[in-house]
């Protein structure tokens with residue numbers, strides 16, 4: 386950029402302020418912060434000095450479990466020097482910083498950025514590229530398109546279909562492998578909470594192993610069990626880059642008792658219809674992310690609300706013991722129940738009298754560890770289910 390232009394906006398430092406959202410961009414002479422893609426999120430931008438910007442993150446509504454999410458693209462202004470480094474301070478309103486910054490040129494391969502945090506602020510530098518946009522996000526971007534492509538890649542012996550439409554009319558996509566009308570169903574769901582990408586990485590690996598592995602256990606499992614996968618339960622929240630909620634501002638994983646959201650109601654109706662048609666849900670997994678790896682389970686002695694005894698009460702305890710023996714890191718189980726919570730695992734236990742587990746992956750868990758654990762979890766689970 387020319388000297389005059391640079392001087393001009395140096396003089397304006399601190400005055401420039403823009404709201405992303407409607408325009409999908411915060412425009413400054415030096416750099417644009419663009420939010421026109423799925424999962425993108427910024428809630429305001431300020432230039433506070435030359436080459437220094439303060440970006441604001443605000444939740445979709447309150448109250449909320451604070452998981453300040455961000456994803457944006459940076460485009461260099463005209464005439465910008467090739468090696469210009471921009472300092473960014475992310476300010477999370479209503480919650481401490483959670484997701485550490487990552488950078489990508491193609492939204493596929495991501496590298497961590499050095500950063501520092503101070504309560505609700507996170508500071509890092511981004512080097513602009515004169516000819517290319519640079520993506521910055523709190524985690525890898527896995528959006529509705531990634532899910533649709535991935536579902537289409539699953540074996541053609543199954544089918545991809547729409548359970549129905551979300552509040553904002555996005556397809557609630559599912560895949561089912563139906564070997565026999567009366568075979569028991571394994572149900573896998575994910576992404577009730579939009580920023581929980583490490584849980585998504587685990588779900589993708591787990592399902593790929595389940596559907597593609599050609600060792601005898603998996604072949605036998607696919608011969609004897611039906612499988613339903615709903616990888617993106619909250620397509621609106623994911624597309625909007627929400628911190629936690631649906632487009633109605635509802636925590637979907639607190640809605641399984643009331644089922645007021647179309648997404649929970651659609652899956653409930655589908656599972657209920659399967660049971661009416663003569664098959665049974667035998668187990669369900671719901672993939673999430675939190676600070677550390679942990680498996681939230683139903684206690685073996687739990688008495689479901691529908692009055693039936695919990696089937697195969699030791700299934701989960703045995704599965705997680707097997708998993709702990711198969712991986713070199715700790716496998717933590719935390720049993721608990723709260724019938725009024727509206728959590729999916731509780732809903733499964735109360736409605737179908739079977740175990741379900743909230744499979745939580747740490748936000749910063751090593752990505753190879755996520756894959757290795759998910760693969761081992763799939764093998765130990767199918768082995769236990771085949772032995773029922």
Ligand SMILES: [Zn+2]
Pocket residue numbers: 578581638673674
């Ligand atoms: Zn969650």
